[in-house]
Amino acid sequence: MVFRDITDRVRLREEVLKLKKLESVSRLAGGIAHDFNNLLTGIIGNIEVAGQRLAPPLDARVRPNLEKALKAAQRAAGLTQKLLSFAKGGEPVKETASLVEIIRESAEFSLTGAKIALQLELPAQLWAAEVDAGQISQVIQNLVLNAVQAMPQGGVITISGANLELNAPRAAGLPLKPGPYVKISVRDQGCAIPSDLHDKIFDPFFSTKEQGSGLGLSVIHAIVAKHCGHIEVRSKPGRGTEFTVLLPALGLSLPARGENAGDKRTRNRGKADSGHGR
The missing domain is CATH 1.10.287 (Helix Hairpins)
Structure with missing residues (x-):
């Protein structure tokens, strides 16, 4: 202990x-x-x-x-x-929003024309949140594009969501206040990020790509922080990389709006193969 x-x-x-x-x-x-x-x-x-x-x-x-x-x-x-x-950074202009809709629309937009299959695992009762929809959309788009670049030969991107009640987040090493949260995970099948770089990838101007500006993940980190949330990465060889975002939630979901309310399906975007490289 x-x-x-x-x-x-x-x-x-x-x-x-x-x-x-x-x-x-x-x-x-x-x-x-x-x-x-x-x-x-x-x-x-x-x-x-x-x-x-x-x-x-x-x-x-x-x-x-x-x-x-x-x-x-x-x-x-x-x-x-x-x-x-x-x-x-832009101070977020928050309003009550359905994260399911933001995630789905942002991910599909980012994958237009890509040889990637998108698998959404978003429960219909995913809690709503007070967020800046444009900024959270930017977070999802950047994470999806990052996953696409990690799989040049194609592959599957899995985006999942879950409701969490964090009673003692600091005891778990999370710099968050107790309360309801939505957990959003974006997972790819590309090569893993070396473990010694996990603490550096959110630093400004740091990039594992030759042509990268090193700002994408820094912007994501800043946006999530301004929403009083948290982002972390897990990556292991052979298992790809998973980014997890925790955002404060309202503890209730918005009324369902047909197909937009929840997703648990796979959308093919061209040929989906197991990819390599980050």
């Missing part, structure tokens, strides 16, 4: 330090991104004007280079917007 108590205290302390680090980095990123975005606006505008004023014979020789420069600037602008989103 003593060892477990010490472990839980260390875990809680690490969560607090992680939140403080996220806040500090977000402020720095926000300042840099704002100034950089202003510069990019001028660069993109001038490239577009230059393209409009080109005339033969320069047009054929110069336009390809301008188009490349414009695409590069637009990619930089996209990264800047991610930085701004991460920095702002």
